[in-house]
Amino acid sequence: MALPTWDHPEPLAVGSAPVPEYGAGSLADLLPTLAAGMEVPGATAAIRELAPADRACVFLIDGLGWEQLRTHPDEAPFMTSLLASSRGGTGRPITAGYPATTATSLASVGTGLPPGAHGLPGYTVRDPETRELMNQLRWQPWTAPHVWQPYPTVFQLAHEAGVHTAQVSSPAFEHTPLTKVALSGGTFHGRLSGEDRMDLAAAQLGAGDRSLVYTYYSEVDGAGHRYGLDSDTWRGQLMHVDRLVQRLAEQLPPRSALYVTADHGMIDVPFDEQHRIDFDEDWELRAGVALLGGEGRARHVYAVPGAESDVLTCWREVLGEQFWVASRDEAIDAGWFGPTVDERVYGRIGDVVAAARDDVLIIASEREPKESAMVGNHGSMTPAEQLIPLLEVRS
CATH class of the missing domain: 3.30.1360.180 (Gyrase A; domain 2)
Structure with a gap:
């Protein structure tokens, strides 16, 4: 009908x-800003209010938008405390980039480039060579990763500059094409539980005089897709990830900065x-x-x-x-x-x-x-x- x-x-x-705030306040600007603070050649500090840190960790929570966080203070008391200048931190919104979807955003955060440059401009897009739709999250049908996205990641550039770099995520993501083109560089550490990821991310931060670490949690997004933002399941996931953020924050080694962000928000x-x-x-x-x-x-x-x-x-x-x-x-x-x-x-x-x-x-x-x-x-x-x-x- x-x-x-x-x-x-x-x-x-x-x-x-x-339009997203490319070049001043978008997800693609985060890692270049952190790398510039570590004097990585070619990196630009686009988010000017972020002071340099010798050790920086980005914790990306899939699906947790700014508006969803602000409207659920009871479920996320620790992150809510970071929305103002308390606990030594500050909080503000940035823009994900268009489209606001996982494959696009992970490529933006990892490469430090907007979608028009890194080339993952949607969940599924047409491959001009084959005229078929390609799913860029699942990488189906398979396409040579570094032909599809040829730019180096910020992690690779930081690693080459002598910065200790690491990604701590689910073991299932270690060898995926999306990880290769968006998040590779340094070492990958697979851990199943969120608690283990937080502990290892903190340890990796302390493993170098200059460190750049990334960690990730997916189930807030999964609960939102399956059950919606008004569901007990989604609220339970928000409560769980709030505790994970606090666990990581309380283990930060000296001269460290933790940045909690997301790849997109959500709407029912x-x-x-x-x-x-x-x-x-x-x-x-x-x-x-x-x-x-x-x-x-x-x-x-x-x-x-x-x-x-x-x-x-x-x-x-x-x-x-x-x-x-x-x-x-x-x-x-x-x-x-x-x-x-x-x-x-x-x-x-x-x-x-x-x-x-x-x-x-x-x-x-x-x-x-x-x-x-x-x-x-x-x-x-x-x-x-x-x-x-x-x-x-x-x-």
């Missing part, structure tokens, strides 16, 4: 989208036809479309050759005020993917790019049954998805 949009509200202006979307527009059931949205990429709140739309203009017009008319809908060039010129887009990345971006403004999704019930059933979703440029915490603790 097509969404009843025969009155076709006035489309949102592309320029009204709140109701299960009805008004909020979940089914591409597989909507003939207007399907017309002229060869491939549907991205995810529900951040779509890359690849048109049949010659139909690009018609697809853009149709998507704007059908989606009205619910989405920012741009052509590829309009999205690039507006800075959605960063200040510039590399030539190799240009064709990975959709002919049409659609970013949700309201609490709506473009699902694909037949093509993407699992993704279409998720309660919590993310990807777009709304504050709930785009703003992520940057919390600091220093020893």
